[in-house]
Amino acid sequence: MNQLKNLYSTFKSVPEKYLIVFVFAVIYCLVSLVNHYLFRTYALDLGLYSNALYDYSHFQWNDSTTFKPEPQNLMGDHFDFYLLLISPFVWIFGSYTLLVFQIASVLFGGLGVYRYFKSNRVLAMLAMLFFYSFFGVFLALSYDFHDSVVIAMLVPWLFVFTKERKMKWAAFFVVLLWLGKESSGLWIAFICFGLALLNWKERKWRFFLIFSGFASLVYFVILMKFVMPALSPTGVYPHFDYSSLGKTMPEAITHLFMHPVDSFHLMVSNFFRRYDGR
Template identity: 70%
Template sequence: MNSIRNFYAAVKQVPEKYLIVLIFAIIYILISWVNHYLFRTYALDLGLYSNALYDYSHFQWNDSTTFKANPENLMGDHFDFYLMLYSPFVWIFGSYTLLVVQVTALLFGGLGVYRYFRTNRFLAASAMIFFYSFFGVFSALSYDFHDSVVVASLVPWLFVFTKERKLKSCILMIVILWMGKENSPLWIAFICFGLSLQLWKESNWRNFYLLAGFCSMVYFLIVLKLIMPNLAGDGVYPHFDYSILGGSMAGAVKHLILHPIDSFQLMISNFNGDPMADNTKTVLFRYLFYSGIILLLFRPSYLVMLIPVFFQKLFHDSPVIWGVGFHYCIEFTPILAIGVFEVVDKLKKNSFKRIGASMVLVSAMVITHKRMVEPYFYTPETTINFLAKVHYQKEYNVKPVYEAFKLIPDNAVVSSQSNLLPHLANRNYCYMYPTVKNAEYIILAKKDTPYPLNDSIFQVEIKKYQDSPEWIKLVDREEVLLLKKR
């Protein structure tokens, strides 16, 4: 009994922010790392980026051959400097490196939210938990790794340094944020414009953020119009997927300016025509409403910061990006965590602040739980609901697959199923099956998802390789097939 009392007393001495960090670190690991162990991470994008870590750690460019037929600098697909910074850690954490980075970044972002509101401990803790438990965070963790999560996790610190009026730290943070994906500078430009509105009466800070926003826009255009096309194999930026607005960025901007009513209708409608997407945008708006976005009407500068986020999501060709799944809502996280609770902080009485913060937090957590238990497009409950038993189960025994991994030399060229490739990407060459090329080994999990093939073709492919005289069967079990080139 005394040991329990002593433990409880020790826990009470720990600042609440670190207890919150510990709780959510465990939750994040249970979502992200369990998915990886049970082969619910994929060649696109964790396998691809893990292979880039290997290349960068050996001081060489990544050629994208993991998923592309012809070699092409990965920076031509996504202009991302962060991967280079993480690359040394691949020697420590192996295939889990980027998942470790992602969880660490999110925890660091929550600490930034706490520090922003630190003069009111209850409000600070509530905003921190809101950040950690936001549905966009859980959705992102349930599907691989993406540097947009890291960028969103760093944004709260820009608000912190602004509030503390640390100019040099603000400049450094803006530059660091630029180094994320190529679309990050566009978002950062609008964050800067929003901050300039908040600081309009302070001419020095207002002018600084107007200039920072303009520089962000210029950098964004240079990367998209000059640098990336020169790195891409076909000389074209590969991710302008907004055909409903026109065939180019300039055409899209022109359409938005000349046809505002039509653009608004497109933004809220299912212009794709896919019946599966009929309610996708409605669900997004409902989730954001229950997460408190309506309160930003009292602080419209934060809505300015979300303009490119809404545009990039709701005008995209793919309905998958419109909704609440994957990593496509992560940018809402820091803006709502800071903006919504700043509105609450404006309430006069401390009791009102506590009630308001509690109501927002409970509402947001309820909608996150709803996201956890409702399947979304291609992501079933098993990938996100860490409270469900099925999250920790696999349709087959994974141990034979891990045993087969041990038979593949570290320097061998491998072709593997998409969801096995992240575990094998720490090498010079690896391909997402059915690409084989010069592979020395092929490994397939017979009962797992056959993407990009359908199941019937996948089973035919397995039989073909089992009978092929060109390949030696090292392992041929119920769960896994491992072949070596003769």
């Protein structure tokens, strides 16, 4: 009985946000790690990236032959720089490494949500609970590793440090977000431009966020135009799947500006029938 009382007093002294983190950490592990133990996780991307982690942890480039007919650098397919940073942990967590980091990133993102609303304790707790219990989180954790999840979980902290007016930390998280994936530069550019509008009255922050947005666009263009084609055996970016707008990205951008109505119509119409004659 005394042990139960001591356990209760221990939990009572812990801030509620950490209790929430603990509960959802257990739930996420029961979903993600148990499925992996029972061979219910996917080979693409989890298996592919785990193979890349193994290669990186042994100081060698991954050749992507687990899913490509000819050897090629994995970063020519997706520029996931985080894999290089995470790779040493393979020696600790083995094939569970990416799943562990995916769970940790979600928990870290939830703490950012709590901190953003911390001025109102009840609202902060509710926002954190909603964030952790959102069905998309469980779907992402249930069967695979998604690099986009790790990137997305950093965004709440960019909002936090912008709200708290900590520019150095905000800049640090902008750079961290760049390293997640080749498309993250474009995404972060629009986030920074949106934050610039929200903070327009403060000249210093308006300039910082606009500069960060354009820097993100430059980073995105450099990766897509020069770095990734150089790493690909075909010499082109392999995931441009918008042929209805044009054969290349510049053609697609030109089409968006020259034919805005037609471009919008593509989002709500059956473009396969329209362009293939079916």
